[in-house]
Amino acid sequence: MTKPAYKRVLLKLSGEALMGDDPFGINRATIERMVADVAEVSRMGVELAIVIGGGNIFRGVAPGAQGMDRATADYMGMLATVMNSLALADAMRQVGITARVMSAIAIDQVVEPYVRPKALQYLEEGKVVVFAAGTGNPFFTTDTAAALRGSEIGAEIVLKATKVDGVYTADPKKDPTATRFSTISFDEAISRHLQVMDATAFALCRDQKLPIKVFSIVKPGALKNLILGEDEGTLVHV
Numbered sequence: 478m479t480k481p482a483y484k485r486v487l488l489k490l491s492g493e494a495l496m497g498d499d500p501f502g503i504n505r506a507t508i509e510r511m512v513a514d515v516a517e518v519s520r521m522g523v524e525l526a527i528v529i530g531g532g533n534i535f536r537g538v539a540p541g542a543q544g545m546d547r548a549t550a551d552y553m554g555m556l557a558t559v560m561n562s563l564a565l566a567d568a569m570r571q572v573g574i575t576a577r578v579m580s581a582i583a584i585d586q587v588v589e590p591y592v593r594p595k596a597l598q599y600l601e602e603g604k605v606v607v608f609a610a611g612t613g614n615p616f617f618t619t620d621t622a623a624a625l626r627g628s629e630i631g632a633e634i635v636l637k638a639t640k641v642d643g644v645y646t647a648d649p650k651k652d653p654t655a656t657r658f659s660t661i662s663f664d665e666a667i668s669r670h671l672q673v674m675d676a677t678a679f680a681l682c683r684d685q686k687l688p689i690k691v692f693s694i695v696k697p698g699a700l701k702n703l704i705l706g707e708d709e710g711t712l713v714h715v
């Protein structure tokens with residue numbers, strides 16, 4: 478079998494992608510398909526840490542959040558990522574993969590707190606670590622949490638799995654003339670204000686020299702191809 482191109486990666490899963498074709502929430506078939514992809518890579522011996530977004534849940538409650546204090550709404554968003562993380566870890570358990578959820582916000586009865594040495598230990602033991610509750614701070618996103626945790630654990634790359642197959646000149650869902658980059662520098666992605674990932678996440682990865690690959694979670698086999706070093710998605714580099 479071909480050897481994986483990476484030993485340790487940080488996978489950022491779009492919360493929104495978890496909805497499948499549903500209006501919000503977690504689509505069972507979708508989470509099972511995502512977990513099958515993750516399990517395949519974990520079984521190849523790659524140390525895998527995951528950050529999952531909250532768009533699928535927070536989108537459902539967003540109308541009720543209108544006019545809310547921003548920080549309060551952000552804490553609700555972070556709690557949404559805890560729910561997704563628990564669902565993800567449970568779906569992994571069902572296919573025989575051991576996962577540990579670690580939260581940036583203390584909710585000790587539900588999930589263990591994020592402690593960096595413990596996370597490193599789990600990774601070395603071959604467990605999948607799911608980082609929940611983003612950075613634990615309002616005014617941030619789970620993309621920034623992925624950049625932060627990826628840097629902390631010494632990941633070789635951040636793999637951003639989303640509904641589109643890379644970084645485009647504009648949002649391809651809104652602009653059908655948008656074209657895809659095969660590679661782009663952090664500086665160019667930031668200066669062009671490309672919305673595929675937030676600027677804080679891009680800047681942190683740039684400063685830490687941590688490359689990002691943006692790829693499609695919808696395309697069958699894309700995660701495995703990428704792990705094997707094949708050409709998938711867009712590389713964002715220093």
Ligand SMILES: Nc1ncnc2c1ncn2[C@@H]1O[C@H](COP(=O)(O)OP(=O)(O)OP(=O)(O)O)[C@@H](O)[C@H]1O
Pocket residue numbers: 490491492493494529530531532533619620638639640641643644645646647648649650671672673674
């Ligand atoms: N220049 C661009 N290139 C590619 N995608 C873009 C671009 N601008 C905006 N997008 C949009 O960004 C989305 C990627 O965001 P995604 O939903 O994965 O992230 P997120 O905000 O972290 O989601 P979630 O909160 O659900 O985790 C794509 O679905 C795409 O429509």
Ligand SMILES: O=c1ccn([C@@H]2O[C@H](COP(=O)(O)O)[C@@H](O)[C@H]2O)c(=O)[nH]1
Pocket residue numbers: 492529530531532535550551552553554555557558610611612613614615616617618619620621622
């Ligand atoms: O560090 C963080 C991470 C997230 N949030 C809030 O949660 C939602 C959902 O995260 P997504 O990255 O959009 O999936 C986000 O919109 C924020 O409201 C946060 O405050 N801090």
